[in-house]
Amino acid sequence: MSEMAMYTKDLSVYYGEKQAIKKVSMDFAAREVIALIGPSGCGKSTFLRSLNRMNDVIAGARVEGEIWINGRNINAPDTDVVRLRQNIGMVWQKPNPFHKSIYENIAFGPRYHGIRDKRKLDEIVESCLRKTALWDEVKDRLKGSALALSGGQQQRLCIARSLTVQPSILLMDEPASALDPVSTAKIEELIAELKKEYCIVIVTHNMYQAARVSDKTGFFLMGDLVEYDDTQKIFTNPSQRSTDDYISGRFG
Amino acid sequence: MSAKTADRIALSVIIAVAGIIMLVLAALLGYLLYRGLSHVSWHFLTSVPQPFRKGGGIGPQLFNSLFLLVLTMIITIPLGIGAGIYMSEYAKPNRLTNFIRLVVEVLSSFPSIVVGLFGLLVFVNLFHLKYSLAAGALALTVFNLPLMVRVTEQALRSVPQSQKEAGLALGLSRWKTIRSIMLPMAFPAIMTGTILAAGRVFGEAAALLFTAGMTTPRLDFTDWNPFHSTSPLNPFRPAETLAVHIWKINAEGRAPDAPEIAAGASAVLIIIVLLFNFGARALGRAIYRKFTATK
Numbered sequence: 300m301s302e303m304a305m306y307t308k309d310l311s312v313y314y315g316e317k318q319a320i321k322k323v324s325m326d327f328a329a330r331e332v333i334a335l336i337g338p339s340g341c342g343k344s345t346f347l348r349s350l351n352r353m354n355d356v357i358a359g360a361r362v363e364g365e366i367w368i369n370g371r372n373i374n375a376p377d378t379d380v381v382r383l384r385q386n387i388g389m390v391w392q393k394p395n396p397f398h399k400s401i402y403e404n405i406a407f408g409p410r411y412h413g414i415r416d417k418r419k420l421d422e423i424v425e426s427c428l429r430k431t432a433l434w435d436e437v438k439d440r441l442k443g444s445a446l447a448l449s450g451g452q453q454q455r456l457c458i459a460r461s462l463t464v465q466p467s468i469l470l471m472d473e474p475a476s477a478l479d480p481v482s483t484a485k486i487e488e489l490i491a492e493l494k495k496e497y498c499i500v501i502v503t504h505n506m507y508q509a510a511r512v513s514d515k516t517g518f519f520l521m522g523d524l525v526e527y528d529d530t531q532k533i534f535t536n537p538s539q540r541s542t543d544d545y546i547s548g549r550f551g
Numbered sequence: 552m553s554a555k556t557a558d559r560i561a562l563s564v565i566i567a568v569a570g571i572i573m574l575v576l577a578a579l580l581g582y583l584l585y586r587g588l589s590h591v592s593w594h595f596l597t598s599v600p601q602p603f604r605k606g607g608g609i610g611p612q613l614f615n616s617l618f619l620l621v622l623t624m625i626i627t628i629p630l631g632i633g634a635g636i637y638m639s640e641y642a643k644p645n646r647l648t649n650f651i652r653l654v655v656e657v658l659s660s661f662p663s664i665v666v667g668l669f670g671l672l673v674f675v676n677l678f679h680l681k682y683s684l685a686a687g688a689l690a691l692t693v694f695n696l697p698l699m700v701r702v703t704e705q706a707l708r709s710v711p712q713s714q715k716e717a718g719l720a721l722g723l724s725r726w727k728t729i730r731s732i733m734l735p736m737a738f739p740a741i742m743t744g745t746i747l748a749a750g751r752v753f754g755e756a757a758a759l760l761f762t763a764g765m766t767t768p769r770l771d772f773t774d775w776n777p778f779h780s781t782s783p784l785n786p787f788r789p790a791e792t793l794a795v796h797i798w799k800i801n802a803e804g805r806a807p808d809a810p811e812i813a814a815g816a817s818a819v820l821i822i823i824v825l826l827f828n829f830g831a832r833a834l835g836r837a838i839y840r841k842f843t844a845t846k
Contacts, residue, residue: 353716356716382722383722384721389716395716398714398735398842398843399843408721408722411723411727461720463721464722
């Protein structure tokens with residue numbers, strides 16, 4: 300059994316009265332890509348957002364159950380959410396670079412966390428941009444606005460930004476669904492590359508993408524985790540009827 | 552009627568309405584400037600008013616207006632932005648918050664003469680500030696706070712949720728996210744609100760009649776110690792502003808050239824408000840560009 304990065308135990312999320320996630324227990328191995336699939340509204344994004352306590356900022360959302368990272372239940376009330384989030388990077392569906400320069404997008408987090416040395420910051424900027432294969436494209440205009448980049452470049456910048464606080468886990472919420480095929484391919488290559496260092500949890504609507512990039516796949520339906528297994532098995536020989544129906548396109 | 556015709560009619564009506572507004576504005580500005588500018592000179596801008604003779608100026612009033620503007624904004628901006636941040640980011644969506652919001656709305660539609668009376672009762676009498684710049688600035692703060700609060704709240708709300716989440720996900724504290732990610736993006740809207748508030752301060756007369764007063768003591772423009780009673784910078788002296796002065800000489804001016812002085816002062820008032828608008832906008836754009844690295 301490989302090294303564990305994180306696991307959840309009986310995790311439930313409520314929006315007001317509605318239970319969006321129903322007692323999901325799931326484990327995530329280090330240096331693996333885990334895809335979460337399922338029809339719209341099945342709760343996969345909600346589940347992802349609860350892993351770094353991002354549901355805290357949504358009024359009326361309530362999370363029950365446990366999320367264990369590094370031997371600590373991060374859902375416990377005494378968790379320092381700000382510290383926790385440095386351990387977990389997040390990437391959203393729509394690229395959301397800060398309205399600042401490219402350099403500043405990357406340097407902002409590390410500087411806030413105490414790195415003042417200009418040379419050290421330069422190094423972080425270069426290494427994070429190299430990891431996301433963006434360095435050669437932007438190295439001549441680091442001081443330019445991040446908003447001037449193309450959508451695909453912006454998304455890679457956001458991934459680079461999420462790496463700056465040196466997380467062990469990356470959460471990606473449909474990171475390629477707003478991008479063109481070429482940019483999508485680049486993001487997928489990137490995921491395969493980043494897998495060597497990080498545990499990556501990716502929500503995707505695109506089943507081919509799930510099959511291409513992930514090691515394990517979890518299928519969500521109406522807030523339940525219906526099936527969670529090796530991607531290979533999910534896509535060739537699922538054990539649940541509804542999984543088979545979904546991946547073969549009979550609904551959803 | 553075909554969709555195309557309907558479209559064309561709607562468009563021409565809209566253009567006509569916009570044109571009328573432009574025309575009214577241009578006529579108003581043109582008329583006031585035409586009547587007033589011929590009377591504006593360096594002497595007019597710098598000399599003291601003459602109650603009974605020709606040739607009085609508006610120097611002290613002009614200074615009072617500017618100084619009162621600065622005093623008011625020093626109080627209004629921190630309070631307004633602070634309350635706006637609270638309302639948008641920290642207040643829980645409950646009855647109390649809704650009530651506060653209602654109070655802010657009501658306050659913003661208060662007639663300014665009522666604000667002036669409130670200032671007279673509370674600041675002038677109760678706090679013993681007498682007729683003074685300080686009392687005037689506080690009354691105008693009451694008058695302007697709702698605007699600042701609402702503008703700040705709405706500006707922060709219009710920052711996309713995704714920007715806020717991006718900040719939080721990087722492990723920034725909530726305050727750091729608000730200060731360094733959201734406020735810079737909300738800055739142009741807050742700046743516009745501040746300009747509006749400042750314009751109201753500059754043009755306000757009713758709220759100042761019983762607070763800042765209708766007289767100006769003899770000022771010694773060589774004495775800049777704010778604790779001296781004849782110093783222009785003393786915040787506890789009475790101060791007639793330009794708008795109040797216009798009202799006064801129109802109502803009870805005894806000087807033979809009172810109508811010309813009123814016209815000239817009006818032109819000056821309008822020009823300053825315009826200058827202030829353009830200047831603040833340019834400044835706002837420059838700061839926004841610096842924050843966001845946009846061209």
